[in-house]
Each structure stands twice: as C-alpha cells, then as structure tokens.
Amino acid sequence: MNAFFETNIGILILTVLESLALIVPLLIGVAYLTYAERRVMGAIQLRKGPNMVGPFGLMQPFADALKMLMKETIIPTGADRILFVLAPMITFGLAVVAWAVIPVNNHWAIANINVGILYLFAVSSLGVYGIIIAGWASNSKYAFFGALRSAAQMVSYEVSMGFVIVTVLLCVGSLNLNDIVLAQRHIWFAIPLFPLFIIFFISGLAETNRAPFDLAEGESEIVAGFFVEYSAMSFALFFLGEYANMILISAMTTTLFLGGWLSPIPFAPFTMVPGVLWFLLKVMICLFVFIWVRATLPRLRYDQLMALGWKVFLPITLVYLVLVAGVMEYCGWLPHA
Amino acid sequence: MIANIVFDIVALILLVSAVMVVTSRNPVHAVLFLIVAFLNAAVLFLLAGAEFLAFILAIVYVGAVAVLFMFVVMMLDVDFSALRQGFQRYAPIGALVALALFGELALVFAAFQLSPGAAASRLYPAPQHVTNTVALGELIYTHYLVLFQLSGIILLVAMIGAIVLTHRERKRAKRQDLLAQHARTPAQTLSMVRAGLGQGAEIPDEKKETIR
Numbered sequence: 001m002n003a004f005f006e007t008n009i010g011i012l013i014l015t016v017l018e019s020l021a022l023i024v025p026l027l028i029g030v031a032y033l034t035y036a037e038r039r040v041m042g043a044i045q046l047r048k049g050p051n052m053v054g055p056f057g058l059m060q061p062f063a064d065a066l067k068m069l070m071k072e073t074i075i076p077t078g079a080d081r082i083l084f085v086l087a088p089m090i091t092f093g094l095a096v097v098a099w100a101v102i103p104v105n106n107h108w109a110i111a112n113i114n115v116g117i118l119y120l121f122a123v124s125s126l127g128v129y130g131i132i133i134a135g136w137a138s139n140s141k142y143a144f145f146g147a148l149r150s151a152a153q154m155v156s157y158e159v160s161m162g163f164v165i166v167t168v169l170l171c172v173g174s175l176n177l178n179d180i181v182l183a184q185r186h187i188w189f190a191i192p193l194f195p196l197f198i199i200f201f202i203s204g205l206a207e208t209n210r211a212p213f214d215l216a217e218g219e220s221e222i223v224a225g226f227f228v229e230y231s232a233m234s235f236a237l238f239f240l241g242e243y244a245n246m247i248l249i250s251a252m253t254t255t256l257f258l259g260g261w262l263s264p265i266p267f268a269p270f271t272m273v274p275g276v277l278w279f280l281l282k283v284m285i286c287l288f289v290f291i292w293v294r295a296t297l298p299r300l301r302y303d304q305l306m307a308l309g310w311k312v313f314l315p316i317t318l319v320y321l322v323l324v325a326g327v328m329e330y331c332g333w334l335p336h337a
Numbered sequence: 338m339i340a341n342i343v344f345d346i347v348a349l350i351l352l353v354s355a356v357m358v359v360t361s362r363n364p365v366h367a368v369l370f371l372i373v374a375f376l377n378a379a380v381l382f383l384l385a386g387a388e389f390l391a392f393i394l395a396i397v398y399v400g401a402v403a404v405l406f407m408f409v410v411m412m413l414d415v416d417f418s419a420l421r422q423g424f425q426r427y428a429p430i431g432a433l434v435a436l437a438l439f440g441e442l443a444l445v446f447a448a449f450q451l452s453p454g455a456a457a458s459r460l461y462p463a464p465q466h467v468t469n470t471v472a473l474g475e476l477i478y479t480h481y482l483v484l485f486q487l488s489g490i491i492l493l494v495a496m497i498g499a500i501v502l503t504h505r506e507r508k509r510a511k512r513q514d515l516l517a518q519h520a521r522t523p524a525q526t527l528s529m530v531r532a533g534l535g536q537g538a539e540i541p542d543e544k545k546e547t548i549r
Contacts, residue, residue, distance in 0.1 A: 008339070118388075118393070121392075155405065303513065307513075
C-alpha cells in the first residue's frame with residue numbers, strides 16, 4: 001500500500017484526499033462562521049440572533065445557502081459579462097487556495113514548501129483583484145467606488161503587513177511555515193513582538209475589508225460597495241470568500257504569533273491533546289475577536305484609515321524591524337549566524 | 338515528463354496572453370492579460386526551481402504594481418472610436434518602429450553567448466541543503482552588496498522624484514490634526530453665553546478663532 005502512494009497516481013489520489021480533508025471542514029467552518037457571527041453579535045447587542053431553523057438555529061447557514069441557490073442570477077446590462085462572473089470565483093478561489101500551505105499540526109500541511117509565508121503573502125495580495133474586477137465589471141458607480149477604495153486600502157495595509165512578516169522571519173531564519181511554528185516552542189512570538197502582533201491583526205482586519213475597515217462595502221454611503229450588482233450564488237461566493245479570508249487571516253495570525261498547533265501549557269496533560277485542536281481553538285479565538293471588533297467599533301473615515309496605515313503602522317513596523325534586527329545581532333540570537 | 342508538459346502549457350498561455358496585452362481593444366482587459374502573463378512567468382520560475390523569485394514576482398508585480406496600474410487604467414475615460422482613428426495613417430510608422438526594434442533584438446541575440454563564469458558554475462549544481470532563498474541572500478549581501486545598495490538608492494531617488502513632481506498643497510481639503518484636537522481644552526472652545534429673549538447669542542471675540 002505504501003509503495004502505491006509513492007507512484008504518480010498514488011500521490012495524485014493522496015493529494016486530492018488531503019485537499020478534501022481540508023476544504024470540506026473549511027467550508028463547513030465558513031458556513032458556521034456566518035452563524036456564529038450573527039449569534040455572537042446578537043449576544044453583544046442584547047438580542048437573540050437566528051434561532052428558528054433547527055435546534056438553536058443551527059441549520060440557519062444551510063437555509064441561507066439554499067435560498068441563495070434558488071435566487072435568480074442577474075447580470076446588469078453594460079456589465080462585462082465574463083469578468084462579472086469571474087470576479088467572485090477569483091475571490092473565493094484565492095481564499096481557499098491559500099490553505100494549501102497552512103500547517104494544522106506538525107508537518108500536516110498539503111504542501112510543506114520552502115517559501116510558505118511568501119506563498120501566503122502572494123495569494124492574499126492577489127485577493128484585491130476579485131474586488132477590483134467586480135467593481136469595474138459591474139459598470140456601476142457605487143461598485144466602482146467600492147473597488148477603488150478597497151484597492152487603495154489593501155495595497156496600503158499590505159506594506160506594514162509585509163514588514164511584520166519580515167520581522168517574524170528574522171526571528172525564525174526560515175520562510176517555511178512549519179519552521180515558523182517550531183521556532184515558537186519556547187516562547188510565542190506574540191509576547192516579544194507584541195506591538196507587531198496587534199498591528200498584524202489590525203492589518204488583517206483591513207486586508208479582509210472587515211469592520212471597522214469595511215469602507216469597500218460602506219452600506220451607509222455606497223450601498224454595498226463593490227458587490228451591489230451581485231445576486232444569488234455570485235453574491236454568496238463573495239460572502240463566503242470574505243469569511244474564508246477571515247479564517248485565513250486568523251490562521252496566519254495563529255501560525256505567525258500564537259504558536260500554531262503548539263500547546264499553550266507545555267506539560268503533560270495539555271501536550272497530549274492533538275495539535276489540531278489547539279490550532280482550531282486559537283483560530284476560533286481570533287475569529288471571535290474579528291466579530292467582537294465588528295460589533296463594537298464604528299467604521300473609520302477614509303482619511304483616518306489611510307493615515308493609520310501610512311503614518312502609524314508603517315513607521316512603527318519599520319522602526320521595530322530595525323530594532324529587532326539590531327538587538328538580535330547584538331545579542332547573537334540570529335538564527336544560522 | 339509532467340514538468341515538460343506543464344512547461345509547454347504555461348509557456349503557451351504566457352505567450353498568448355502577452356500577445357493579447359497588445360491586441361485587446363479594452364485597456365482593462367489588456368492589463369488583466371498582463372497579470373495573467375506575470376502569473377505564468379512566476380510559474381515558469383517555479384518550474385525552474387527558483388521559488389523565491391517566483392513568489393517575489395507574484396507579490397511585487399501582480400500584487401502591487403499591476404494593481405496600481407489597473408487602478409489608473411480603470412479611471413481613464415478612453416474613447417475607443419477616437420483611438421481607432423488614423424490607424425492607417427500611422428500604420429507605416431508603427432511598422433517601421435517595429436522593424437527597427439526587431440532588427441535590434443536580432444542583433445543582440447545573434448551575438449548572445451553564455452559568459453564563461455556562468456558556464457563554469459553550471460558544472461557545480463546547486464547544493465541540496467541550501468534553499469535558493471538562502472543562496473540568493475548570501476550572494477546579494479556579500480558579493481553584490483554595493484550594486485544592491487546602489488539599486489536601492491536609484492529606486493529611492495525615483496520615489497522622491499515622483500513625490501516631488503506630484504505633491505502640491507491642497508488648500509481646500511480639510512485635514513484632521515489629531516494633536517491639535519487632543520490638546521484642545523473646553524476652556525478654549527466652550528463659553529457660556531446668556532441669550533436674551535428675541536436677541537439670540539453673540540459668540541465672544543476671543544472664542545471665534547477656535548470655534549469652526
């Protein structure tokens with residue numbers, strides 16, 4: 001049997017199975033994240049949230065999915081038909097593709113590649129295309145405004161995100177995600193790099209266009225931003241893409257700063273727990289903060305958003321990078337030195 | 338075997354999309370084809386085993402440069418009929434330019450040869466335990482440090498130039514000055530005014546400055 005999995009077809013089958021084992025739980029996770037968001041926000045705002053479909057409203061995501069499937073897909077006149085249909089697929093596809101390199105346990109990644117973090121950064125920087133193409137192809141002013149806003153926003157916050165990642169890489173000495181987690185055996189990077197951890201998470205909020213950075217949607221000014229013209233399944237794909245991106249950013253935060261699958265308490269009963277569970281728990285905590293932030297904070301004004309990205313985060317991350325490099329060189333802590 | 342097939346497919350897509358960049362009527366489509374070309378070039382790098390260059394290409398060109406490029410192209414108000422006007426008049430000049438460029442390229446490629454240094458280094462295949470990210474870093478930050486710094490300075494000059502050329506004071510824009518806002522006290526902005534019946538209130542002169 002093992003010999004079979006060494007052949008080309010065996011590797012292919014194995015990869016497909018591994019991908020399914022990741023994508024199916026991911027999609028269910030996305031479905032229940034929409035439910036969790038509505039319930040948690042309901043609790044925060046002292047109301048009930050969806051509780052009618054199934055026990056505790058647990059079947060609500062499937063009811064929503066069914067409703068979306070039954071709706072009519074409307075393509076506006078004057079829209080660029082091919083790009084209009086392509087845009088939600090790009091958004092959702094990229095959000096799923098990025099998961100190929102995330103290690104959910106020691107060496108449990110579909111592709112344990114040398115430059116895993118670069119792959120993640122590249123895929124998340126491509127995410128802007130789904131939005132900008134959707135905004136342009138809709139041939140609508142509101143959609144176009146939303147697209148322009150989000151393009152400027154995502155490009156701005158990627159810069160400081162890049163510097164945060166470089167600082168983490170400096171402490172690890174490898175671009176491999178598995179190595180990044182293993183480097184946190186003694187101390188999670190969230191502790192020595194605490195300001196960067198916060199900056200990374202906030203940039204993640206901006207990168208996923210979530211509140212308080214959801215100016216791309218901005219329903220009070222530009223209706224629904226880049227996806228005003230979308231309906232039925234193409235709308236659902238955008239929606240799912242947003243939530244998949246949230247889970248992805250949470251997984252990135254977990255891997256880079258919260259020690260991935262490592263147990264938070266490093267002795268016997270806790271290290272026996274499978275790493276996947278610790279990973280999931282940390283991802284869920286991050287997701288809860290995502291929802292918490294959305295329910296608590298008002299949306300930023302556009303100039304405030306840009307000022308935060310360029311005048312606050314960029315200088316802080318830049319100085320912190322130089323500082324960390326200096327300290328590590330001085331103390332001789334640099335890996336592979 | 339499989340790598341060869343993938344190479345053929347990716348190279349084909351790269352060439353086709355490169356042609357489409359030039360021929361497509363809609364500028365936005367042209368930029369999108371350019372992005373497809375970039376991505377396929379990145380895959381070619383991957384196939385060659387240069388994963389670091391591949392992802393840097395994707396991050397820098399696709400993730401940043403092309404986004405801004407598309408940003409600009411989308412906002413252009415292009416009149417397509419005006420674009421097509423005078424095509425026949427300018428066609429001979431265009432053909433001439435194309436011919437000149439083609440001639441230059443032909444000359445360059447005719448004289449192309451591997452440098453002796455490169456040929457020698459092919460005798461020593463890359464060591465297995467050094468990833469190409471590490472290998473690249475060890476070269477750039479030691480042998481080519483001066484060139485690396487120089488290219489950085491050239492980019493910096495280009496950036497400063499672009500900012501100087503485009504920056505202007507926008508007098509009409511309202512800006513938020515956080516420091517001024519936080520430093521403000523109620524004494525500077527608030528004053529109790531007794532408004533008489535049918536007379537309304539008058540803002541004291543010393544407060545007029547701070548109240549907007």
